[in-house]
Amino acid sequence: GAQAYAHHSFAATYLEDQTVTVEGELVQFLFRNPHSFVHLNVKEKDGKVVRYAVEWGGAGQLQGQGVTRETLKIGDLVKITGSPGRNPKDHRIRMVFLERPKDGYSYGRRPGETFD
Numbered sequence: 001g002a003q004a005y006a007h008h009s010f011a012a013t014y015l016e017d018q019t020v021t022v023e024g025e026l027v028q029f030l031f032r033n034p035h036s037f038v039h040l041n042v043k044e045k046d047g048k049v050v051r052y053a054v055e056w057g058g059a060g061q062l063q064g065q066g067v068t069r070e071t072l073k074i075g076d077l078v079k080i081t082g083s084p085g086r087n088p089k090d091h092r093i094r095m096v097f098l099e100r101p102k103d104g105y106s107y108g109r110r111p112g113e114t115f116d
Contacts, residue, residue, distance in 0.1 A: 014055075014083040014094040022052055022093065023079040031069035033058040038095070040078065054080050056095045067107065076100055081110075 010016060024042035036056040041049050056062065059069075072078070079099050085092030097108040 010083075010094055012086075013092070014085055016083045016094070018084055019081055019096065020084045020093060021079060021081040023077070024052065026072055026074055026076040026078055027051065028074070029069070029072045031059050031062070031067075033060060036062060038072065038078070038080070038098070040080070042091075050091050052080075052091045052093060054082065054093045054095050065107070071105075072100075077102065 022040060022042045024040035026038060027041050028037070028039035030037040030039075035058055038054040038056060040052045040054065042052050043049050057065075062068075077100070079101065080093060080095060080097070082093040082096040085094075095108065097106070097110055099106040
């Protein structure tokens with residue numbers, strides 16, 4: 001049989017013309033293909049703690065950029081900026097930028113940053 005390849009449209013899942021920033025404690029890091037995920041517990045303005053699922057690149061792509069399954073640890077406080085999910089109740093984000101304040105680690109393009 002022939003091998004089949006499929007990919008979903010990010011535009012179908014995320015509002016790519018918008019950005020949000022969340023800060024919280026890392027509770028799970030799924031380093032895998034086709035997409036990795038970072039899960040955070042985020043304290044909302046009303047004080048309620050909500051779990052966010054942040055979609056990232058695949059393990060192969062991330063390894064090529066120096067990210068490994070050891071880069072992030074459970075309990076890390078991270079700040080993530082990205083495109084929000086189309087359904088706000090899903091608490092999903094497509095990662096654009098990640099920073100870990102305790103040691104200055106960062107990944108991606110800072111909001112407003114351009115490359116020539």
